[in-house]
Amino acid sequence: MRLAWWKWIAFGAPVLVATGCSSYPDQAATREIAEKMVSQSFTAPTPGLLKRLEQDRSQRICSKIGGAKLTQEEAAEVVKLARASIQYPASGKLVGDWKAGETLAHDGAGDRIQRGVLEKRKENGGLCQNCHGLAPGEINVGNIGPALTGYGLQRGNSEAVAKLTYERIYNGWAYAPCSNMPRLGATGHLTPEQITHLVAYLIDPASPINTR
Amino acid sequence: MSSTRGIAALVVAFLVAPGAALAQGKTDPGIAIGRQMLAEDNPGELWIEQGKALFHQKRGPKNASLEQCDFGLGPGKLEGASARLPRYFSDTGQVQDLESRLLTCMVQLQGFNRDDVVRRAISPAGSNGSDVEALALYITSRSNGMKISVALDHPKEQEMYKAGEYLFFRRSGQTDFSCVQCHGEADKRIRLQDLVHMTGKNGTQEIAGTWPAYRGAHYVVRTMQWRLYDCFWQMRLPELVYASDASIALLTYLNYQGNGATIQVPGFKR
Numbered sequence: 002m003r004l005a006w007w008k009w010i011a012f013g014a015p016v017l018v019a020t021g022c023s024s025y026p027d028q029a030a031t032r033e034i035a036e037k038m039v040s041q042s043f044t045a046p047t048p049g050l051l052k053r054l055e056q057d058r059s060q061r062i063c064s065k066i067g068g069a070k071l072t073q074e075e076a077a078e079v080v081k082l083a084r085a086s087i088q089y090p091a092s093g094k095l096v097g098d099w100k101a102g103e104t105l106a107h108d109g110a111g112d113r114i115q116r117g118v119l120e121k122r123k124e125n126g127g128l129c130q131n132c133h134g135l136a137p138g139e140i141n142v143g144n145i146g147p148a149l150t151g152y153g154l155q156r157g158n159s160e161a162v163a164k165l166t167y168e169r170i171y172n173g174w175a176y177a178p179c180s181n182m183p184r185l186g187a188t189g190h191l192t193p194e195q196i197t198h199l200v201a202y203l204i205d206p207a208s209p210i211n212t213r
Numbered sequence: 214m215s216s217t218r219g220i221a222a223l224v225v226a227f228l229v230a231p232g233a234a235l236a237q238g239k240t241d242p243g244i245a246i247g248r249q250m251l252a253e254d255n256p257g258e259l260w261i262e263q264g265k266a267l268f269h270q271k272r273g274p275k276n277a278s279l280e281q282c283d284f285g286l287g288p289g290k291l292e293g294a295s296a297r298l299p300r301y302f303s304d305t306g307q308v309q310d311l312e313s314r315l316l317t318c319m320v321q322l323q324g325f326n327r328d329d330v331v332r333r334a335i336s337p338a339g340s341n342g343s344d345v346e347a348l349a350l351y352i353t354s355r356s357n358g359m360k361i362s363v364a365l366d367h368p369k370e371q372e373m374y375k376a377g378e379y380l381f382f383r384r385s386g387q388t389d390f391s392c393v394q395c396h397g398e399a400d401k402r403i404r405l406q407d408l409v410h411m412t413g414k415n416g417t418q419e420i421a422g423t424w425p426a427y428r429g430a431h432y433v434v435r436t437m438q439w440r441l442y443d444c445f446w447q448m449r450l451p452e453l454v455y456a457s458d459a460s461i462a463l464l465t466y467l468n469y470q471g472n473g474a475t476i477q478v479p480g481f482k483r
Contacts, residue, residue: 025368025371034376035375035380035383035462038380038459039383042458042459043450043453043457045452054385064391066378067382068412109404114452115452117452130404132403143404144402145394145395145401145408181394182389183388183390190388
């Protein structure tokens with residue numbers, strides 16, 4: 002009898018809530034439930050690595066359910082945060098070595114965690130090939146992002162193009178808030194120097210990307 | 214067995230060889246035909262018999278079979294059971310997917326140590342597979358030809374569904390990825406690999422109806438728990454715990470979206 006009473010409290014009450022409110026659980030309740038799941042459903046070799054699950058302000062704004070549109074204020078905030086995040090290489094030189102960039106663009110490894118081990122390398126891969134068409138004739142390329150084939154042919158290699166390209170790789174949300182493109186520099190996946198090599202790979206006239 | 218694997222390896226090698234112009238569009242028809250040919254002689258079928266034997270065999274410290282395991286339609290009733298998973302189970306007070314429910318039975322009925330089962334659940338590539346992989350395939354195969362019909366009747370099921378939806382769109386980590394960055398549009402690929410379009414009915418039905426599946430590149434049968442784990446690995450996030458609530462939430466979301474799909478396992482994945 003006592004047990005039945007407790008069961009009513011445990012199951013009956015939520016049922017009443019559910020029937021009384023068609024969209025149970027509401028947004029706030031869902032967020033609380035789901036965030037608790039996140040904190041309990043993952044492991045990592047060191048506690049520091051669990052921080053990867055924590056969202057920064059921009060990631061929270063960019064996680065709209067069902068791809069709902071950003072408000073103007075939200076878009077402006079993401080752009081502002083992105084602009085403030087961008088750091089340039091100590092050398093001040095934004096165009097590096099296109100050959101190093103080519104290697105990086107085809108490297109999809111680094112920093113993954115499997116069976117309690119962090120894939121730690123000197124540098125992470127650039128991941129570009131996963132999502133972008135690259136040099137003409139390359140077959141093994143993804144199509145989530147726009148093809149970068151002929152990037153420099155279309156835009157040239159002026160200082161302004163180099164700066165824009167650097168910034169779009171470092172934190173593309175400064176130009177396209179919440180786009181699918183990872184903020185590769187701002188999140189620390191790539192170093193500023195690595196990004197200069199990718200810039201060179203995209204705009205250097207000698208790079209295979211710009212083969213006619 | 215080994216000759217089947219050899220043939221599969223050859224065909225897979227042939228499939229990824231360059232030669233077809235893919236550009237920005239869909240999978241090359243040649244590759245699609247090759248995959249279809251592979252799927253018609255699916256090596257995953259071999260795991261069904263293995264799973265059936267494991268299901269009926271008396272095993273574990275309690276020397277019991279899984280014949281009394283209740284997957285939601287009553288003890289031992291497998292026909293149509295996996296079509297309704299995940300669902301709420303009153304004995305555990307939890308919403309469970311097929312694999313977490315299987316785990317419950319292996320621990321409670323057979324006396325296996327939970328951590329041991331979890332540690333072995335996802336087998337190494339090229340191995341003979343794990344008990345859980347074979348069992349999950351066998352149990353799901355008993356619903357072959359039936360339609361996915363996940364209900365959200367219980368408040369806990371509603372919570373799981375909504376949490377799964379939230380997680381599907383939740384961006385984090387150094388790649389800023391959630392599921393939708395790769396799975397939100399049709400005809401997208403990572404390198405040559407087709408991505409399932411999960412915000413569309415066809416994609417979620419494919420998920421709900423074709424797992425567990427034989428994975429050509431690994432030579433073993435894989436389950437949805439593995440599929441989710443592997444995505445988080447690639448996203449550079451911490452390791453998804455086997456049968457964790459986050460995994461069950463995502464599966465509740467995806468399978469509910471996939472309602473109406475006809476189950477046909479083992480699926481075949483590249």
